[in-house]
Amino acid sequence: xxxxxxxxxxxxxRGRWLVSGPPIVYLLVFFAIPTLIMxxxxxxxxxxxxxxxxxxxxAGKLDLNFDSYARFFGEPIYLEVFAKSVVFALATTLVCxxxxxxxxxxxxxxxxxxxxxLLLLVILPFWSNFLIRVxxxxxxxxxxxxxxxxxxxxxxxxxxxxVPLLFSSFxxxxxxxxxxxxxxVLPLYANLEKHDPALLDAAxxxxxxxxxxxxxxxxxxxLPGVYAGxxxxxxxxxGIFAIPDLVGGPNDTLIGNLIKQxxxxxxxxxxxxxxxxxxxxAALALAALAAWFGTRATRAPALDRA
Amino acid sequence: xxxxPVALVAAALFAYAFxxxxxxxxVVYSFNDSRLNxxxxxxxxxxxRKLFADDDMLLAARNSLVIGLAASVGSTLLGTMAGFAxxxxxxxxxxxxxxxxxxxxxxxxxxxxxxxxxxLNFTLGLVSVALAHIAFCIGFVAIVVRARMAGMDExxxxxxxxxxxxxxxxxxxxxxxxxxxxxxxxxxxAFTLSIDDFVITFFTAGAGTVTLPxxxxxxxxxxxxxxxxxxxxxxxxxxxxxIVIASRLSPSLLRSDTEPDT
Numbered sequence: 001x002x003x004x005x006x007x008x009x010x011x012x013x014r015g016r017w018l019v020s021g022p023p024i025v026y027l028l029v030f031f032a033i034p035t036l037i038m039x040x041x042x043x044x045x046x047x048x049x050x051x052x053x054x055x056x057x058x059a060g061k062l063d064l065n066f067d068s069y070a071r072f073f074g075e076p077i078y079l080e081v082f083a084k085s086v087v088f089a090l091a092t093t094l095v096c097x098x099x100x101x102x103x104x105x106x107x108x109x110x111x112x113x114x115x116x117x118l119l120l121l122v123i124l125p126f127w128s129n130f131l132i133r134v135x136x137x138x139x140x141x142x143x144x145x146x147x148x149x150x151x152x153x154x155x156x157x158x159x160x161x162x163v164p165l166l167f168s169s170f171x172x173x174x175x176x177x178x179x180x181x182x183x184x185v186l187p188l189y190a191n192l193e194k195h196d197p198a199l200l201d202a203a204x205x206x207x208x209x210x211x212x213x214x215x216x217x218x219x220x221x222x223l224p225g226v227y228a229g230x231x232x233x234x235x236x237x238x239g240i241f242a243i244p245d246l247v248g249g250p251n252d253t254l255i256g257n258l259i260k261q262x263x264x265x266x267x268x269x270x271x272x273x274x275x276x277x278x279x280x281x282a283a284l285a286l287a288a289l290a291a292w293f294g295t296r297a298t299r300a301p302a303l304d305r306a
Numbered sequence: 307x308x309x310x311p312v313a314l315v316a317a318a319l320f321a322y323a324f325x326x327x328x329x330x331x332x333v334v335y336s337f338n339d340s341r342l343n344x345x346x347x348x349x350x351x352x353x354x355r356k357l358f359a360d361d362d363m364l365l366a367a368r369n370s371l372v373i374g375l376a377a378s379v380g381s382t383l384l385g386t387m388a389g390f391a392x393x394x395x396x397x398x399x400x401x402x403x404x405x406x407x408x409x410x411x412x413x414x415x416x417x418x419x420x421x422x423x424x425x426l427n428f429t430l431g432l433v434s435v436a437l438a439h440i441a442f443c444i445g446f447v448a449i450v451v452r453a454r455m456a457g458m459d460e461x462x463x464x465x466x467x468x469x470x471x472x473x474x475x476x477x478x479x480x481x482x483x484x485x486x487x488x489x490x491x492x493x494x495x496a497f498t499l500s501i502d503d504f505v506i507t508f509f510t511a512g513a514g515t516v517t518l519p520x521x522x523x524x525x526x527x528x529x530x531x532x533x534x535x536x537x538x539x540x541x542x543x544x545x546x547x548x549i550v551i552a553s554r555l556s557p558s559l560l561r562s563d564t565e566p567d568t
Contacts, residue, residue, distance in 0.1 A: 015473045020391035020400055023384040023444055027403040030441040031415065034422035038414075041421055051424065099324065102317035125325050127549050129502050131522050132538040136328030138530055139335065144344035181325065210311065239411035242504060246526060256413055263417055263509065272417060280414045287409070 042068055042273035050267030068270040072278060078258070082278070085255040088169075089238040092176040093184075093230050099177070100184035100229065105218075107185075108192035119189060126182040134175050134246055141165040141174070141247070171247035176237050183236075184229035191225025192218075223297035231290040235283045255279050329542070336535035343530050353536040363537060366521035370501050373432060373517060377439035377500035382493040384440065385447025386485075389492075392448060393455040408445045415442060416509030423510065430512025438510045439500040446499060447492035450556055454488025455481075491556030494548050502545070 043064045045053040055063050072078050107118045125133065140147050143164065152162040165171060195218065203213045241256030248254075255275060262272030335343045339350035357363055388404050391397065407415055419438045423430055462484070466476040482489075504519040511520060518541065525534050 011473065016391070016395055019387050020395070020397065023388035023391070023448070024400055024403060026384050027407070027441060027444065030419065030422075030437055031407050032403065034418035035414070037425065038418040038421055099317075099321045102314050103321040106314055106318035121322065122325065124546070124549075125329055127498065127502075127545050128329060128542045129504070129519055129522070129538070129545070131504055131519055131526070132332060132542065133328065135522070135526050135530070135534060135538065136332045138526060139331055139343040140328060142343065142530060144342055146345065178324070178328065181321075235409075235411055239413045241413065242523065246523075259413055259417060260508075263420060269421060273421070276414045276417050280410055283411055284409075 038273045039277060041269050042277055044270050046268045046270050050269070052269055068268075068274040071271060072274050078275075081253055081258055082255055082282075084253075085238055085279075086282075088172065088176065088254060089234050091173055092180060092237045093233045095173070095177045096181050096184040096233050097188075097226065097229070099181060100188050101222075104185050104188035104192050104225075107189050108195070115193075119186075122182050122185045130179050131242065131246075133179055134243055137171065137175050137178060138166060138247060141171050166247055167249045168247075169249065169252055172244050172252050175243045175247055176240065179243070180233045180237055183232035187228035187232065188222065188225040191222050191228075195221055220297070224294040227290040227294035227297065231287040234286055234290075238283050238286075239279050332535050333539045333542070335532055336539045338532060338535075341532065343532060343535065353532040354540075356533050357536045357540075360533065362516065363518075363521060363533075366516045366518050369432060369516060370518040373436045373439060373507075374497045374500040376436040377443055378493045378497035380436070380440040381443035381447050381496045382489060385444040385492055385496070386451050386489050388444055389448040389451025389455065389488075390481075390485075393452045404445045404448045407442045412442075412505040413509075416506040419506070420509040430510060431515045434510045434512070435507050435515065435517070438506050439496075439503060442503075442506060443496035443499055446495055447489075450492040450495065451485060451488045454485045454556065458484050487555040491552040494552035494555075498545055498548050498552075501541075 041052060043066065044055075045063050045065065045067065047053045053063050057063060103122065107115055107122075110118055139145060142148060143166065148165045151165060155163060199217050199221075200213050203217055208216065239256045239259075240254065241260045244252045244254050244257055245260075256279075259272055259275045259279070262268045262275060331343075334346075336353055337349050337351070338346055339352065340347040385404075388400060392401055392404065415438070419434070419441075420430075422428075423434050428434060458481070463476050463480050466480045467473070471479070502519065504523065507517050507520060508523075511517065516524075518537070522534060522537065525531065
């Protein structure tokens with residue numbers, strides 16, 4: 001190597017650190033370190049007035065324990081809230097899938113020119129603030145609204161009493177679906193768009209009817225998109241607290257609400273940290289599972305034949 | 307082309323209606339001359355007039371604007387560096403750090419930053435919110451910039467270097483102008499994300515600082531009022547404009563495939 005080449009590579013190395021250094025440092029300070037501190041806080045004792053108890057007490061004993069973890073796994077009420085959050089997130093994922101499938105199919109089958117516009121129409125509402133989207137449903141489901149009155153009118157015909165639509169599990173589910181629907185449509189569309197129409201023609205020539213073509217060809221081939229969409233919907237829906245706060249009933253406390261409570265009301269940081277960690281690990285585990293199923297589905301024999 | 311079954315079209319139309327009707331109702335009732343968001347009474351601009359006389363709301367809007375500007379400038383600088391570095395050098399640490407804040411539940415980031423700021427005795431307010439927003443926006447800017455760089459002809463930079471340009475000169479006069487649309491799109495996106503953010507702001511703002519989403523949240527927690535419809539309509543309009551501009555600059559922004567095919 002000549003001396004200029006050596007100088008050049010030293011310069012390149014310095015340039016590399018000059019460019020990648022600042023974002024790395026920033027994200028270490030404002031993301032990685034706070035996360036590690038939170039993991040550390042989950043093994044501590046809450047302070048008398050919020051925050052954390054001293055790391056070393058007067059007796060010189062180090063404050064590190066599993067108390068908050070024991071509390072989470074020991075008291076059924078917390079596991080119940082956790083299970084309820086899983087059920088809500090799964091129900092949201094399922095309803096989103098049911099709504100997204102026809103929508104994504106229609107877009108994928110549309111002429112190339114109109115596809116971008118149809119897709120844009122799905123994404124556009126997603127760019128309005130999510131509180132506005134929840135608020136919209138507070139209007140629709142509110143007791144004075146036409147929709148709520150119509151529903152209760154129909155129920156009245158059957159002799160069922162008026163039901164409050166707002167402040168109920170129903171309202172929570174509707175808002176969860178509404179807020180997360182685009183996350184399901186996008187990956188599903190990206191997948192469906194790549195399907196070879198010749199496969200469906202071949203199946204039709206062999207006598208398969210519409211349902212059979214869907215269940216034997218389209219659906220198995222779309223599984224990678226389904227799993228990707230499921231992960232994108234499930235993770236944010238799992239940790240939500242604003243929706244149950246705004247439109248839920250008294251029994252619709254989810255794990256996100258519990259976390260908010262620990263940090264802003266009871267000020268029990270260690271327990272709040274435990275809840276956040278459990279939430280994140282569960283969400284990431286499910287996402288990893290979805291990714292694993294997704295890659296497995298990609299390698300499935302159905303696609304090999306394609 | 308295969309004929310589209312009626313049931314499919316009907317189901318898709320239902321899904322579109324489900325997406326748009328609620329937002330249309332919000333906009334329509336913002337012009338309704340009635341306290342209740344229940345039935346149409348008559349046309350009025352009163353709620354907008356009330357909005358622009360509401361000091362709390364104006365302060366919240368100002369705060370959102372200041373935070374949004376700070377967050378978009380900071381995250382565009384750092385995110386462009388990150389996107390550039392991720393494209394040029396195959397590192398493992400940077401992509402993990404950049405993408406993790408996008409992949410984990412938002413509430414974790416909000417809560418951990420709250421602990422972090424309080425332990426450091428850092429006063430919660432505009433600055434803490436802006437610092438937090440920069441952290442979660444970097445990833446979005448980096449993805450847009452990297453996608454732009456992936457579509458760039460690498461030999462142009464090499465040619466500049468062969469002609470004797472320093473790495474900085476090559477970046478400043480060749481690479482930067484080429485990736486500029488991506489950088490601006492990233493900045494607009496960061497601004498939108500910052501203006502829109504509720505969860506992370508909720509935890510890092512402290513008691514005294516209010517942004518537009520926080521103000522909307524506390525208003526609709528108490529009662530449904532058409533003033534919220536008015537501010538929502540304006541906010542939607544602003545966001546829509548920013549996104550239209552950003553997507554003109556970086557067409558991949560509005561698609562699901564912002565990841566370049568490598």
